[in-house]
Amino acid sequence: MKRLYKPLLGMGLVAALGGGGWYAWDRAHPPPPPKEKRFEDIDPKEYEKWMQDLGYTE
Amino acid sequence: MRSGPFSVLCAVCFFLLLVLRFALPGISREVAPSASISPEAAMAVPPKPEGMQTPVSEADGVGEARLTAEACGKLASDLQDVCWQALARQTGASDPDGALLLCPRIRDEELQLECRSDVAESISEKDRQKAESICQRIDSIKWRGQCNFGIGLALAETDPEYALSRCDHAEIFKLFCRHDVNGEVALVNTPFAIGFCAREEGSELQRKTCWHGIGKYLARRDIFEAQRACEQTTLIWRGNCFHGMGWGAAERDVEAALKDCEKMGEYSNNCRQGVAYQQKRSDPERAIQLCTSIPDERIQSRCLEFVRR
Numbered sequence: 284m285k286r287l288y289k290p291l292l293g294m295g296l297v298a299a300l301g302g303g304g305w306y307a308w309d310r311a312h313p314p315p316p317p318k319e320k321r322f323e324d325i326d327p328k329e330y331e332k333w334m335q336d337l338g339y340t341e
Numbered sequence: 342m343r344s345g346p347f348s349v350l351c352a353v354c355f356f357l358l359l360v361l362r363f364a365l366p367g368i369s370r371e372v373a374p375s376a377s378i379s380p381e382a383a384m385a386v387p388p389k390p391e392g393m394q395t396p397v398s399e400a401d402g403v404g405e406a407r408l409t410a411e412a413c414g415k416l417a418s419d420l421q422d423v424c425w426q427a428l429a430r431q432t433g434a435s436d437p438d439g440a441l442l443l444c445p446r447i448r449d450e451e452l453q454l455e456c457r458s459d460v461a462e463s464i465s466e467k468d469r470q471k472a473e474s475i476c477q478r479i480d481s482i483k484w485r486g487q488c489n490f491g492i493g494l495a496l497a498e499t500d501p502e503y504a505l506s507r508c509d510h511a512e513i514f515k516l517f518c519r520h521d522v523n524g525e526v527a528l529v530n531t532p533f534a535i536g537f538c539a540r541e542e543g544s545e546l547q548r549k550t551c552w553h554g555i556g557k558y559l560a561r562r563d564i565f566e567a568q569r570a571c572e573q574t575t576l577i578w579r580g581n582c583f584h585g586m587g588w589g590a591a592e593r594d595v596e597a598a599l600k601d602c603e604k605m606g607e608y609s610n611n612c613r614q615g616v617a618y619q620q621k622r623s624d625p626e627r628a629i630q631l632c633t634s635i636p637d638e639r640i641q642s643r644c645l646e647f648v649r650r
Contacts, residue, residue, distance in 0.1 A: 319482040322512045330516070331546050335647060338557065338619060339520045340550045341584040341611070 407431065410443070422447045426456045433463030437471060454484035462491035466499065476510070486512030493518050497525035501533050520550045524558030527570065531559070535573050552578045556585030556615075564590045564601045571608070583608035587615020595620065599631075610637040614644045621648045 334340045408431055413424035425446045433440040437460055444456035457479055465472035469492070476488035493507035504526070508518035527534035538551035552574045559567035564586060571582035583605055590598035595616060602612035617631035625648060632644035 320513065321482055322486075322515050325513065327544070327546060334516065334520075334546070334550060335618065337517075338585075338588045339517055340546065340553050341581045341614070341618075341643075 413446075422449050422452050426452055426459065429456045430459045430463060433460040434467065437464045437468070437475075441475070451484075454479055454481050455487070458484055458488035458491055461488050462495050465492040465495045469496070469503070482512050486510070486514045490514045490518040490521075493522040494525060497522045498529050501526040501530060501537070505537060516547055516550050519547065520554035520557075523551055524554035527555045527558050528562065531555075531566075531570050535570060538578075539575060541575060548575075549578050549581045552582040553585035556582035556587075557589035558585075560586040560589030560598075561592060564598070568605060580608060580611040583611035584615040584618070587612035587617075588619040589615075591616040591619040610635050610640045614640055617644050617648060 331340065408424060408428040410428065413421055413428055416424050425443050429440040429443040432443070440460045440463070441457065444453050444460065447453040447456055457475055461472040461475035464475075472492050473489075476485055476492065479485040479488055489507045489510035489512075493504045493511065496504040496507075501522075504522050505519065508515055508522055511518040523534050523537055526537070534555050538548070538555065541548050552571075555574070556567050556571050559570050567582075567586040567589065571579060571586060574582045586605075587598060587602055590601060590612075598616050599613065602609050602616060605612045613631060613635055617628045617635075620631060621628040628648040629645065632641055632648055635641040635644055
């Protein structure tokens with residue numbers, strides 16, 4: 284156990300640094316928000332269904 | 342053999358690092374709040390067909406209580422957003438710049454965008470260029486569309502041509518905007534509204550919904566006024582106008598609507614179909630029953646398909 288002390292400490296440090304580094308990087312690079320749909324991007328069939336549901340067309 | 346435990350330890354540490362890198366992101370990362378809008382979500386934020394409430398004028402001391410920044414600041418934190426939004430709406434017409442400064446106090450991003458849209462709407466009668474520029478500076482497609490829709494509704498009575506032109510900027514709400522703004526126009530200037538739809542612009546859906554709006558808005562006031570307008574529609578879309586009529590009349594009184602639909606001659610089935618579609622929202626069983634009672638097989642089948650989906 285005594286012999287393992289140093290490697291264990293080393294590995295712990297590496298793990299802590301790696302984890303911390305990853306965390307910092309991840310916070311600095313949040314995933315981009317999904318793209319908002321424009322009118323032209325909407326499937327006309329789906330659009331017609333929403334309009335029917337809300338009372339905007341037959 | 343001595344290196345055995347050390348190798349195991351290395352493997353465990355390496356595994357932990359892998360877990361940190363690949364497993365945790367799925368749990369901990371948050372999507373940026375200004376996220377996307379699915380069309381369903383957009384529709385869940387209903388357009389404002391009745392237009393925004395008229396802001397309380399300085400002279401009008403009754404009706405709606407006047408808010409102050411001090412009162413909003415004293416409210417519990419979960420109520421403050423709504424209060425700031427209402428205050429911005431209230432002051433928008435008289436002090437748009439001051440109202441816009443209130444919007445950033447709202448913590449909920451969606452409400453904050455709605456706040457700016459409301460301010461634009463409230464000043465549009467006095468200063469349409471400023472209203473347009475407020476909308477233009479909103480960086481959400483959805484709320485920029487809603488903002489222009491709001492301006493269209495606010496100016497439908499006073500400048501229909503301009504009001505309807507805002508719908509071209511209403512993005513996801515474009516056809517909803519044309520339906521509602523032209524419907525509002527029909528209430529004050531029916532010939533203009535009919536003339537607008539008679540231009541027959543855009544897709545089939547755009548043309549259909551235009552006529553539908555006239556029938557619906559007028560029937561909310563008077564079903565026979567709607568009938569007179571619907572009789573002037575382009576023949577192929579006439580059923581849509583009567584459908585809108587049925588929907589609009591059913592909003593007031595379902596039984597009276599059904600009775601009046603019987604007086605609509607060859608379009609009585611379309612009118613009844615409109616009543617059934619409207620009833621689907623509150624009483625789906627009744628909607629199915631109404632569809633079943635439509636004698637025209639084609640309309641009945643379409644009606645049942647809609648109310649059962």
